[in-house]
Amino acid sequence: MVKHNNQYINREISWLWFNERVLQESADKNVPLIERLRFLGIFSNNLDEFFKVRYATVKRIVEAGKNGKSVLGGEKAKDLLEEITKICIDQQTKSLDILKQIGEELEEQNIFILQETELTDNQKEFVKNYFLQRVSPQLMTIILNDLTRFPTLKDTAAYLAVRMVLKSGSGKKEKRYALIEIPKGIDRFIVLPKEGDRNYIIILDDLIRYCLDSIFTMFEYEAISAHMIKITRDAELDMDNDLSKSFIEKISSSVEHRKVGDPVRFVYDKSIGKDTLLFLQEKMHIEDTDSVIPGGRYHNRRDYMGFPSLGRQDLLYDRIVPLPIKGLSMEGSILEEIAKKDYLQYTPYHTFAYILKFLREAALDPKVRSIKITVYRLANDSQVAASLINAVKNGKQVTVQIELQARFDEQANIEYAEQLQAEGIKLIFGVPGLKVHSKICVIEREEDDEIKRYGFISTGNFNESTARIYTDYTLFTAHVPIMKELNKVFDFFETTYKINKYKHLIVSPHYTKSTFTKLIDNEISNAIVGKEAYIKIKMNSFTSYKMVDKLYEASRAGVKIQLIIRGICCLVPGVKGMSENIEAISIVDKFLEHTRLFVFANDGNPKVYISSADWMTRNLDYRVEVGCPIYDEDIKQELMDTFEICWKDNMKARLFTEKQDNAYRKTKGPKYRSQFATYDYYLEKLKQ
Incomplete structure (x- = not known):
């Protein structure tokens, strides 16, 4: 385990252990079988982004x-790369091993994933027709031997x-190599005709x-084999300094350049022939020092995230x-209700429709003059964007701060920016x-x-798709x-x-770091x-060493600290003389825990905040984040209740x-199980 003076866990290693928790879900037999396959897909997708x-x-x-x-928390970069590779292997x-076990359990449920050598005659006929009609027209195949320049492999492709x-x-064995993208x-999983x-x-x-015979008919060969390979590339955006380019042009250029970023990982089928592997590594200039x-x-x-359900709801x-949110009707005016009191939406337990209702009402209300909103990640077919366009068509002044550098959503946000701008919406680019x-x-x-303001503050993106699986407060x-x-x-x-002041x-x-430091000092x-x-x-x-040190100081002073951290945690809890008053858990379950909540005892009069910010250096020092105090006593109690529900979890909580x-x-x-208990909590509130 990588630590710095026994005080910090290295963030990269901590992240890998978070992804191990995702992998644990794929092995957990309390998780429905097809969902376990999907967790395996999440594990793989996470690892791709990590590299x-x-x-x-x-x-x-x-x-x-x-x-x-x-x-890097005291770890030498070269040593860290070696340790990462070892853990990943x-x-x-x-x-x-987990995938093999799931495959066996699927067969017990009469679901069989067949290899090409296991097909019946009827299935062979289906596969040939499917290939000719659907696959062959989209196939990209490259013969490698005679190329002077090896093709650039996409980091999103296999x-x-x-x-x-x-x-x-002559008896001499001539070899030919090719790549098939x-x-x-096309769906990665093709459902064959059902039999009984x-x-x-x-x-x-x-x-x-x-x-393969249909693809390489022009070659006379005595043996042919195909093994999968995959390359992962550096995804850092390198922005140029050309003053003649707009910000959108610079981001677009950087996203395009990412496609040819330096390789950082090469994964191959371990049963591949040594001669084939050597040929590929030489042509692709992959060194042994790279993560192979x-x-x-x-x-x-x-792709297992999209494994077909086959109508088997019992395996999901x-x-x-x-x-609904208690007391907040979707029938009347949501603005009139918010004028009377605050309301808390906790997705996915509550419906995301309240945000859409708010924006749609604002778009139509003749008294509404302007709408201002931040956008980080939108859904593919965003009703949020549609509501904003509707508003500007109704004569409202609409201002959208859109973050073009939202990682891996840059292209989607560029397209939304162009669409919103074309409709007359004022855009601010960061x-x-x-x-x-x-x-x-x-x-x-x-x-x-007079001008009256209404609004909402959230811990998560205004995205109706992710709101079904991400837990967030609004x-x-x-x-x-x-x-x-x-x-x-x-x-x-x-x-x-102009730097504003906030009370x-x-x-x-x-102000985030200094404000939270003062709140911790008050507890001390x-x-x-x-x-x-x-x-x-x-x-x-939780990766900010300064904030970690502050909690260590609080622990030494006798402050009782409870942490629920889903992902990376650089703090080491439970160490005598340093952190014995700190307990920390992680919950990985059906929904992705995404809320940020902060509660301070304040001598019996708790101060409660929600925020868009984690305690990471980037959130504290290099991003515009907003945390909000909760003044409504009912909502304050509701937030503390939901924290306690999570803290009681003894099925999906890891220590x-x-x-580590x-x-x-x-x-x-x-x-x-806290996520199920949270739903029951809100169900019970509706009955009260």
Whole structure:
């Protein structure tokens, strides 16, 4: 395990252990069988992004001739790369074992995933026709031997590396090599005709393997084989300094350049022939110092996220029906209700429709003058965007702060930016040197010759698709001081040289670190004199060493600290003399835990905040984030209740310890699964 003076867990290693928790879900027999396959896909997709971003960053440090100890938690960059590769190979092996086990369990459920050698005559006929009609027209095949320049492999694609041994009367064995790109426009899992109660599936790769003869008819060969390979490239955006280009042009150019970024990982089928592997590595200039990882027969296993359900609802999680917010009707005016009191939306337990209702009402209300909103990630067919376009068509002034550098959503946001701009919406493209990660909206409505503001502040993106699986809080409010300060944040987007002061909101990059430090100091002071002192925090990731040190200081002063961190956690809890008053858990389950919640005892009068920011250096210092205090006592209690529900979890909670072994937390009493209990909590509230 990588630590720095026994104080910090290295963030890259901690992230890998988070992904191990995702892998645990694919092995957990309490998880429905097809959902387990989908968790395997999430594990693979996460790992792809890790190599594109984090591994690539560490590799850049190595190539720059630096050791990186100051930014890598005390670990030398070169040693860290080696440790990452070792862990990934171990996890890859484990994931293949899990996949094999799931395959056996699927067969017990009459679901059979066939390889090309296992097809019946009827299935062979189906596969040939499917290949000719659907696959062959989309197939990209390249013969490699005679090329002067090796083709650039896409980091989002998987390839079959084909080796042919040609027939020869001379006795000399001539070899030909080729690459087949697995088409992305076709489902990876092809459902074959059902036979009785038996369901059959063939993976697209194997369907292509079966049809190799049809592809290479022009070659006379005595042997042919195909093994999968995959390349992962550095996904860092390199922005040029050409002043003649617009910001959109620079982002577009950077996204395009990402396609040919330096390779950072090469994964291959471990059963591939040594001569084929050597040929590919030489042609692709892949060194042994790169992350070269032997894998299984199939790569791009992220596609398992889309494994077909086959109508087997019994092998999937039960679908929950998102609940209404108690007291907030979808029938009347949502603005009138918010004018009376604040409301909390907690997706996916509550329906996301309240945000859409808010925006649609604002778009039509003749008294609404303007709408301002931040956009980080939108759904593919976004009703949020449609509502904003509807508003501008109704004569409203609509301003959208859109973050073009939202990682891996850059192209989608560029397209939305062009669409919104074409409709007459005013766009703001970020703050120089900062990403805008805040999730906020303000509307201005004329009432009795005055301007009244309404809005919402969220911990997550305004995305109706991810709202079905991401847990996020959204506060609807017309609280005058909060709305006034929220409007200041939008002013900052347009006049970045002017730094505003805030009495209520906690805004990065200027105030988040200092405000939370003061709140922790208050708990320390209270603990020292024997007053009630505790801190309860729920975040995605915790990597800021300065904030870690601050919690260590609080722990030494006697402040009781409970942390629920889904992903990376650089803090080491439970160490005598340093962190014995800190407990930390991670919950990985059906939904992705995405809320950020902060509770401070404040000597019996708790201060409660929600925020878009984790305690990571980037969130504290290099992003525009907004945290919001909760003043409504009912909502404050509701948030503390939901924290306690999560804290009681003894089925899906894992402990953070010095061992970093992802041990499940075990407590006395009945089994308690927090995500299911949270839904029941809100169901019960509706009955009260």
